[in-house]
Amino acid sequence: MYFYEKKGRYIIDFADIPSEPAEMPEISVQERKHNFKEVETGFAGEVAVREAKRCLSCRRCLGCALCWAECKPEAINFNLPDQDFDLEVDKVILTSGMQRNIAPIAGNFGNRHMNAVTDLQVERMLADTGPSTGLIIRPQDGEIPKKIGFAQTFGAVDDRIRDAVLTFGINEAIIARKKINGVEISFISPDMDAFRASAGSDLDKVSGVDFINGSVVESTEVGENKHIQVKYETGGSEKTDVFELLVLLTLPQLPSHIAEAARQLGIEVDYAGFLGNSLFKFGPEGVKSETD
Amino acid sequence: MAKKKVLVMGGGAAGIRAALEEAAAGNKVYLVEHFPGIGGERIPQDRIITDRDLFSAPDLAAIKKNENIQVITNADAQELVSENGRYKVKVHCRTPRVDREKCDECGQCIKVCPIHMYDDYNEGLEWRTAIDFFNSASGNYNIFKEDMPVCQRTCPMNLDIRTYVGYIADGKFAESLATIRKKLPFPLSIGRVCPHPCESECNRGYKDEAISICFLKRFVADHEINNNIEPKLQLPAEKYPEKIAIIGAGPSGLTCAYHLALFGYEKITVFEALPEPGGMFRVGIPEYRLPKAILAKDIEFITRHGVEIKTGVRVGSGISFDYIRKDHDAILIAIGAHKAMTMRVKNEDADGVFEGVKFLRDVALDNEVPNKGTAIVVGGGNVAMDVARSGLRIGFDEVNLLYRRTRKEMPASPWEVDAAEHEGVKVHFLVAPQEVVVKGGKAVGMKCIKMELGEPDAGGRRKPVPIEGSEFVMEADTIFAAIGQVTDNSLVDEKIGFKFGRKLNFEVNPETFETNVPGVFASGDAATGADIAIRACAGGKRSAESIHKYLRGDVMS
Amino acid sequence: MCTGRMDPALVADAFVHGADGILVIGCHFGDCHYISGNIIAKHKLDMARQTLAYAGLNPARLRFGNLSSAEAAKFAEYNTEFVEQIRQIGPLGAGDEIGMPKLGEKLKIAHQALASPKLRWVIGKKPVFLDDGNKYGEVFTEHEFNRTLSWIIIDEMAIHSILAALQKRPAAVKDLAEELQIPAADTLKYVLALKRRGFVELNSVEGQSPVYKYKAEEEC
């Protein structure tokens, strides 16, 4: 199990890191006719060394032990082993936990834009103990956006998941409205009408958010400030709008370790299952799911 | 009522609530969380909020105070089994490397740590240090140490890429090659043919392009032969007497033999049905991608470690499996997957229809092969590309390749498809074969139908569906089927009781590669179904370790 | 004194105080009385040179050489040649990537970075990392070590310039970025990381800009 996920990470520029990747030399198509000569001819020495120098030598903890040297209570122990223990229990309760992936729509939608963030990132921003002290900020320059778009990044899903994701996003929009004076918020989802039908009056009470039943077709970064221009389709016509920050609504998934545990206990579960029931209990009486 | 024991998996809001409830009911609770910290405030997703309940934060203080709740972070429950109404669980807890009893959370360590890294908890909004608290609310300090870098983790063989690439950057080619050979005895071959899953994960790809890891491996290996450097052999002083038989001299069998030799086994015999060793390296992958002379160098390196290869011996016909079993202390079955799957179209057995893998094998062994006129290749994988590209080389005037889906779904590596097209192979997408057209007992063409992509299925893959009335006939003198291979497991008698999988492959324990028959192991394509070579090598190495363990007792744990 | 004892910050300090060139001469490799003092000296000077070059100094202004005490003539030759080279480059600020007084400012930052514990500690580990390995027994290639060190140098330079700027006055990320010529997105991450570590705190919000300030009493 790894929790070190591959996610966007920063890569520095340093003059001595070559940037151009090396090309493998090949014999021409003409030379390949009617023979089985090796097509790729291999790197020359200097090319190989240059290519190898492009390697970033990724590593997290260096193992330099500076922290250990500085730790007054001597709490750091590099040799502290992993621990395995056997438990015997009468009851197992599974809760969902969460993991969210971005499903990119249209070519360049979403996570490659500097000022596009996920709903989970916004949740962290809004938390007072979070990295931005409760402020919503643009990752590109740390400024507070005055115009925010929320957009759904996935297509048809289980209604329970759809409702959970939209509710989560709408709640973020509500908090953003409270926190940022005069902010303009648009909320674009192809399931907006369907959601409104199920959410009813609670949604009508939300003010200051422009709910749009539509789907994003394309998004592009514009200008030096890297605002995001979003093209979306609504009611049969195409519209464009420019946002200072775009929040991508992502699809929650069951972390693999939970799904695996459930499988070992003999049931198949998905994230939606947890939404209705919030947790699964396995006791001597068999499986029982509990409603929140 | 007696106190019950409860395992709660997941330290989020729901898990914490459940733990508190169970503890309040007088039960002993183990709260197991995958991440290093529990809790965290959340925005509700089950109701639209009003002014007051913006965030819901779980009651961490109550958890800390409660003596009936044991919190186990950085941990996963493995092997959950229910037995007589109770549950047995193995919990594996990854070390935090910080003694939580002693840590006073002063934060001095994070002030001096020189490393900035991605902050999972805050979704990458800021950087954290390598030693750090995970979640400021639970404040569990922790050293974030990855087992290995992403490239190495992605490599089925876990080659130490960071180190061998680093050595190349330092100009230390011999050290680099030695690093590779600690695990992989086929650097010349793998360095040419590996589809390099490692490169797709390379972090450099976020900036511009991934490092050419595969070609760098080829470079250091080529450097040795181009400069006539004697490879260094590292044979252990301690020797073992057991006799081990390996059936199949492909990448998997030979890698296993190599590692057994490194452990000190001296009586290793590899039985190979074909006249030449190397498996699909020798008779599958065409020479223009992997020259025979190059492959021979890798194999020579292996045999110099004291591995004997007996070619031309087909186990199951020349010599029986039972005989080998009696005569050896352990056996590895690494016979690959050489039986072509059928297209399941009418007239498939007509004259002029060939198995793609057989064609490649005949080309590689200089046997006679069809080579005149027009050929059709059916399939979209790498084997199909090899058949098509070899077809043009061997003399066909035209090669048409048929694939049912689009380029995007093609299982072949994109660079292989590009090269094939570049060389003149005509690739026809969204075309499915229906029936071999036969004239005078001989195939003269293929009746095909055009396809379109329909709705995505459960796995998100869009299934091709035929377009009615779009049938047409494509002429051909020769037709090759290259739609997959299965294992020919007829060498073992049913009576022995091996279990087989969907691809007629030997079922094995995925960790140890042991079959259900004691002392018999299986790896490579014969165990996994047709796969890639590096995974076959990885399986060979793992089975060598298992065989060693099997013969020596639990020496490695 | 053994060159191995030489503090890399000392070199930076000399440039801060106006030196136009520095020549450090240690014993021949293999002849060290303390076994590896001169090798350590070379590592330290390489690091100092890289840091100073990152600050904008012409790296040719800092040179390391090996001589024994019996090579008086060669010593004189070395000196003359080095002095000639520096003369050709010109005084500080001429022949460097940036001119004075900006270079002077940046050299001060480089001095702080070199004087802080991180770089000194990590460079001290180089021989160990390459031969025996780190705390986990992982042996580094030279490339890997240098790459890691480059990252730390860049991080340290950024951190110390941000702290120096915030010590003068509180600022918003985009103003810091502009002043220090670090991309705003990176500046933001550095500022947040400094906040997490307790060196910086939120001062106020002005219009659309959160403004951060230096948090006193803590030493980097």
Ligand SMILES: Cc1cc2nc3c(=O)[nH]c(=O)nc-3n(C[C@H](O)[C@H](O)[C@H](O)COP(=O)(O)OP(=O)(O)OC[C@H]3O[C@@H](n4cnc5c(N)ncnc54)[C@H](O)[C@@H]3O)c2cc1C
């Ligand atoms: C055309 C083609 C192209 C490929 N291209 C690539 C590529 O580019 N990159 C990549 O990574 N992978 C590629 N592969 C896959 C790769 O070659 C295989 O995954 C790999 O060779 C499997 O190794 P193995 O040792 O399990 O089996 P094999 O390589 O198939 O070796 C099995 C050996 O066992 C022998 N054998 C079988 N039965 C018996 C018996 N009864 N007695 C004795 N000996 C027996 C066979 O003759 C053979 O020599 C390709 C495969 C094919 C067919």
